[in-house]
Structures are given as structure tokens and as C-alpha cells.
Amino acid sequence: MTKNTKTFIKVRTEFEGYHYYPDAGNIDERIRFLENEHRHMFKVEVKISVTHTDRELEFFLVKWALQEFIKSGNQNHKSCEMIAEDILQNHLIPLYGDNRFYEIVVSEDGESDGIIEHTPNKEL
Numbered sequence: 001m002t003k004n005t006k007t008f009i010k011v012r013t014e015f016e017g018y019h020y021y022p023d024a025g026n027i028d029e030r031i032r033f034l035e036n037e038h039r040h041m042f043k044v045e046v047k048i049s050v051t052h053t054d055r056e057l058e059f060f061l062v063k064w065a066l067q068e069f070i071k072s073g074n075q076n077h078k079s080c081e082m083i084a085e086d087i088l089q090n091h092l093i094p095l096y097g098d099n100r101f102y103e104i105v106v107s108e109d110g111e112s113d114g115i116i117e118h119t120p121n122k123e124l
Helices: 029-035 059-072 080-096
Strands: 007-019 038-050 102-108 112-118
Touching: 007 059, 038 059, 038 080, 059 080, 080 102, 080 112
Parallel strands: none
Antiparallel strands: 007 038, 038 102, 102 112
16 A cells, blocks of 8 residues: 555445424525424445555444444434534544544435544544
8 A cells, every 4th residue: 555545444324314404494485394304314424544454444343333323322303414423423433533534424315415524633
């Protein structure tokens, strides 16, 4: 691997959830319907930096841990960005450390994404 190369893994999962956007109609009358609770299939994609190319973090284990975290918490009534922030702060960093790059993408039905990125103070 060259000096300028970075290595990552990526896992994906999804879950059914509900949320609403209070005061959406105050932003624009056309989106007032978002003030009512509505269902989505939230799709989650997590990208994590790794230190070498021989499966430092195993896909299945990372995905299963992510799914358990999502099941154990209440992700309802959060925006995509809030869900991503929760995954970062309360799951990824405690489990894999603060010294990695993370990108968490949470989408509503695979159409619109909220994205949180965490860059460590010291690059790997």
C-alpha cells in the first residue's frame, strides 16, 4: 500500500422508523405534511477507516453490532442527521475508538441522505 492510500470498510443495513418535522409548514407551506408522523425505511451506511487490508474489522461483526445498536435504541422521531450522530457518538466511537475516520449516511427510503463525518485529530 502506498503512503497516500487510505483503507476503509463499509457496511449497510436498514430499519423501519417513524418521524415528523415540527413546524415544517413555517419553513414552506408545501411541506406542512411533514409535521405529521410518517414512516420510512431508513437505510444506514457506515464507512470506517482501518489500519491494514487484512480485515482489521470484520464486515459481519461490524454490521451485526450496528444492527443491535439500532434495535436497542429509539431511533424514531429523529432526523437522518440525528440518527447518524447517535450512531457515531453512542456506538462507533465507544466501540472502535475516536482515532478513526467515520462517515455515517442515513437516508429516507434511499432517496435523501443525512451525512455525518468524523475525522480524527491524528490521521491513521
